[in-house]
Amino acid sequence: MAEFSRILVTTDLSDQALPGVVRAASLSRLLGSEVVLLLVVEDDLPPILGLPSDSERDRILETHRERAAEALTEYAGEHLVGCQVETAAVLGVAAREIVAYAKENAVDLIVMASHGYGPIRQILLGSTTERVLHHAPCPVLVTPSRGG
Numbered sequence: 013m014a015e016f017s018r019i020l021v022t023t024d025l026s027d028q029a030l031p032g033v034v035r036a037a038s039l040s041r042l043l044g045s046e047v048v049l050l051l052v053v054e055d056d057l058p059p060i061l062g063l064p065s066d067s068e069r070d071r072i073l074e075t076h077r078e079r080a081a082e083a084l085t086e087y088a089g090e091h092l093v094g095c096q097v098e099t100a101a102v103l104g105v106a107a108r109e110i111v112a113y114a115k116e117n118a119v120d121l122i123v124m125a126s127h128g129y130g131p132i133r134q135i136l137l138g139s140t141t142e143r144v145l146h147h148a149p150c151p152v153l154v155t156p157s158r159g160g
């Protein structure tokens with residue numbers, strides 16, 4: 013189906029994110045769409061680390077990004093079998109990077125789960141999903157997370 017030729021699916025690698033990935037995989041197989049699996053590595057290094065400099069902090073974050081990129085490739089091999097898939101691991105603020113990626117890469121559907129690693133379960137949507145829904149340039153398909 014031409015209008016969903018490129019699907020962006022997001023993950024923080026939590027179990028809660030998996031239903032979105034599973035749904036994107038089945039849509040991709042059904043429609044013959046390309047899938048991009050995106051993970052954003054956020055700067056959550058505690059200030060108490062007292063890192064010597066910004067460049068040291070950047071170096072640590074870049075190491076986290078490289079590890080995440082490897083984990084993502086493995087994850088795609090496990091959960092997006094039979095799909096034409098690319099992976100992307102970027103640094104930044106999750107919702108902002110997801111929306112920017114969709115805008116810059118002609119994405120025509122974003123698929124994501126309702127929740128991720130965050131601790132609060134009683135709210136309807138996690139903050140990343142909520143922000144993406146507010147700013148996305150294309151339709152967003154939100155799947156319920158297990159127990160969410």
Ligand SMILES: Nc1ncnc2c1ncn2[C@@H]1O[C@H](COP(=O)(O)OP(=O)(O)OP(=O)(O)O)[C@@H](O)[C@H]1O
Nearest residue numbers: 022023024029052125127128129130138139140141
């Ligand atoms: N760092 C990230 N990189 C890529 N996708 C993410 C990231 N964080 C969240 N997402 C996507 O957003 C979905 C919902 O996660 P979200 O962060 O909104 O909820 P939460 O973690 O339960 O709550 P909160 O982060 O608001 O405490 C996840 O299933 C995942 O698809």
Ligand SMILES: [Mg+2]
Nearest residue numbers: 128129130138
């Ligand atoms: Mg979260």
